[in-house]
Amino acid sequence: MTIVHDRAGTLVRTAGLRKSFRGVRAVRDVDLDLSGGVVGLLGPNGAGKTTLLRMLATVLAPDAGEVRLLGRDPRVPAERLEIRRRLGYLPQAPSLYGGFTVLEMVEYVAVLKEQTDAAARRRDAVRVLESVGLGDMQRRRIRTLSGGMRQRVALAAALLGRPELLVLDEPATGLDPEQRIELRSLLSETAQRGTVVLSTHNTSEVAALCQRVVVMRDGRIHFDGTPQGLRTTAEGRVWEAEERDPRAARSWMTAEGTYRHVGTPPAGATTVRPTLEDGYLFVTGGWR
Amino acid sequence: MTITPLAQAARPTSRSIRWSPLVGVAAVLVIVLLVARTAQRPSDVVMAIAAAALASVVVASLHDPATDLLAPVPVSVMQRRLLRLALVLVPALLVWVALVVVAPPSLEATSPGPLLAMTAVGVAAGVWSPARRAVLVGASVPVLWFALDMTVPSDVLLGDAAGWWRTDPWPVAAVALGALVAGRRR
Numbered sequence: 001m002t003i004v005h006d007r008a009g010t011l012v013r014t015a016g017l018r019k020s021f022r023g024v025r026a027v028r029d030v031d032l033d034l035s036g037g038v039v040g041l042l043g044p045n046g047a048g049k050t051t052l053l054r055m056l057a058t059v060l061a062p063d064a065g066e067v068r069l070l071g072r073d074p075r076v077p078a079e080r081l082e083i084r085r086r087l088g089y090l091p092q093a094p095s096l097y098g099g100f101t102v103l104e105m106v107e108y109v110a111v112l113k114e115q116t117d118a119a120a121r122r123r124d125a126v127r128v129l130e131s132v133g134l135g136d137m138q139r140r141r142i143r144t145l146s147g148g149m150r151q152r153v154a155l156a157a158a159l160l161g162r163p164e165l166l167v168l169d170e171p172a173t174g175l176d177p178e179q180r181i182e183l184r185s186l187l188s189e190t191a192q193r194g195t196v197v198l199s200t201h202n203t204s205e206v207a208a209l210c211q212r213v214v215v216m217r218d219g220r221i222h223f224d225g226t227p228q229g230l231r232t233t234a235e236g237r238v239w240e241a242e243e244r245d246p247r248a249a250r251s252w253m254t255a256e257g258t259y260r261h262v263g264t265p266p267a268g269a270t271t272v273r274p275t276l277e278d279g280y281l282f283v284t285g286g287w288r
Numbered sequence: 289m290t291i292t293p294l295a296q297a298a299r300p301t302s303r304s305i306r307w308s309p310l311v312g313v314a315a316v317l318v319i320v321l322l323v324a325r326t327a328q329r330p331s332d333v334v335m336a337i338a339a340a341a342l343a344s345v346v347v348a349s350l351h352d353p354a355t356d357l358l359a360p361v362p363v364s365v366m367q368r369r370l371l372r373l374a375l376v377l378v379p380a381l382l383v384w385v386a387l388v389v390v391a392p393p394s395l396e397a398t399s400p401g402p403l404l405a406m407t408a409v410g411v412a413a414g415v416w417s418p419a420r421r422a423v424l425v426g427a428s429v430p431v432l433w434f435a436l437d438m439t440v441p442s443d444v445l446l447g448d449a450a451g452w453w454r455t456d457p458w459p460v461a462a463v464a465l466g467a468l469v470a471g472r473r474r
Contacts, residue, residue: 059359084362091356097304108300112361112368116292154357 010035010068011165011195012056017065019051026051028219030065038191040210040227041199042280048219049199050092050169056197057089057167070165085114088163092170094154098143102134102153105142109157128156131186133179148174155183164194171198172205184209203276215283223283227276234274234282239265249285293363294371301368302375304352309345310376314383317341318390325392335397336454338387340434342380343406347414348427349376366472377407401457406430408464409453415471 012034019027027048041049054060055067058074070086072079096105106125115121129135132152142150151174158166166187172180187196187209200206206213207227215223215230223230240258244251249263262281265271274282317338324331350369352358358368381400388398407430414426437450453460 057360081362084360087360089357089360091359094357095353095355096357097354099303100300104300104303108297108304109358109361111293111296111300112358112363114293114362116296118296157357 011070013068015066018063020063025219030221034195036195037211038187038196038209040206040213042206042213043216044284047216049216053167053169053199058083086164088158088166090155090158090168090171096142096150096153100142101139103138105153106156110160113161124160128159132156133182166190166196168198170200172200172202203280207276215280217284230279231274231276234262234278236271237282238262238274238278239269239271250281294367301371305349305376310379313341313345317387321387321391331391331395332397339402339406340430342383342403343410343430344427346376346380346407347410348423351423402454405453405457405461408461412464412467415468
């Protein structure tokens with residue numbers, strides 16, 4: 001399978017992307033150039049992450065702006081079809097058919113992904129189920145699965161056909177810590193041959209998995225860079241003290257019983273090395 | 289071309305459809321018609337109810353719980369909906385034939401035209417509705433139109449139009465199909 005790159009090896013490119021719902025602007029003037037690896041989309045609820053991901057998955061058409069995916073224009077039906085043949089998508093809280101077995105569900109998606117050779121389709125379905133740790137659950141009915149297992153079935157469906165672009169909306173929801181580690185490994189492998197774009201609320205997920213992080217708030221991109229870069233935005237802006245400092249923009253009690261603060265440190269405060277979460281809070285707090 | 293995937297998807301798609309509404313509606317209608325036949329009562333109104341109810345059930349079958357997961361697959365949502373429609377419309381027509389068979393011999397309205405007209409109207413209404421409410425609106429329209437037909441006197445302005453789906457089903461179906469085609473890209 002040939003990966004079609006846009007200018008300068010870009011697999012995903014958006015320019016001036018906008019989308020509104022009933023007058024509420026969900027995505028505003030988003031410019032992105034993604035050329036491979038795992039990209040994490042961070043942001044508070046309502047930041048526009050899901051809307052952006054749905055546009056990248058060709059599910060939603062933008063009101064304005066340009067999108068090019070895998071070098072093609074999704075507004076053109078023939079090109080959209082080509083994109084969809086090379087795309088995997090995991091929506092937020094996907095619903096499945098309760099009466100299907102795990103294997104039947106994944107094979108059904110494979111049929112709709114135009115895998116017409118029954119033997120090859122079965123092999124691919126078994127491969128993706130094994131890759132998400134459901135190899136021994138193929139005969140289980142969907143309705144008997146836990147939420148985390150259903151999430152993995154949907155993830156397996158997204159991985160069918162070895163997609164070059166994988167768009168995942170909160171893929172770690174419902175997964176236990178061990179499954180999260182397996183997910184990281186799986187997505188890192190997938191990113192070797194394409195681009196994985198995922199949304200998450202979990203900064204440790206981003207730190208462990210993503211080469212690039214995009215922070216959104218109010219439909220706009222407020223940070224686009226490396227996880228290390230996001231961390232350093234809060235350099236010199238984080239301090240700890242025995243008492244809560246009312247001048248801090250954000251304060252919370254740590255497990256050690258001290259207060260951690262983000263904002264403009266008072267004179268004499270001893271700043272500490274910021275974490276990725278500090279950087280995220282700093283950026284989404286609008287102090288940058 | 290997606291004919292082969294669609295053909296291969298027919299069996300699992302039929303398994304993903306909830307058949308209990310069609311079976312339930314068919315059973316109730318058969319019982320009502322058998323009672324009407326035994327009591328030698330006219331059954332044209334029952335057949336009108338049957339057309340609207342079956343059309344509503346057929347349109348409701350377009351609801352696909354896995355829509356979000358399947359949204360970006362190469363086989364488009366329109367193709368998948370047409371497949372679901374075909375899979376449910378055929379048994380609905382068989383139910384119609386069964387109803388005609390069990391209905392009293394005095395029955396005049398034996399043509400499936402009203403059923404097909406109401407189905408086309410429901411699907412067209414769904415196509416022109418917001419995506420999230422498409423199936424709900426589409427399935428409601430046949431029932432609402434039937435209720436309008438039964439309640440609006442024919443001597444008021446446009447009162448006759450409420451009964452067109454029974455008296456002139458094929459032009460109604462043709463107009464609905466036109467609306468369906470015009471809105472297929474929505």
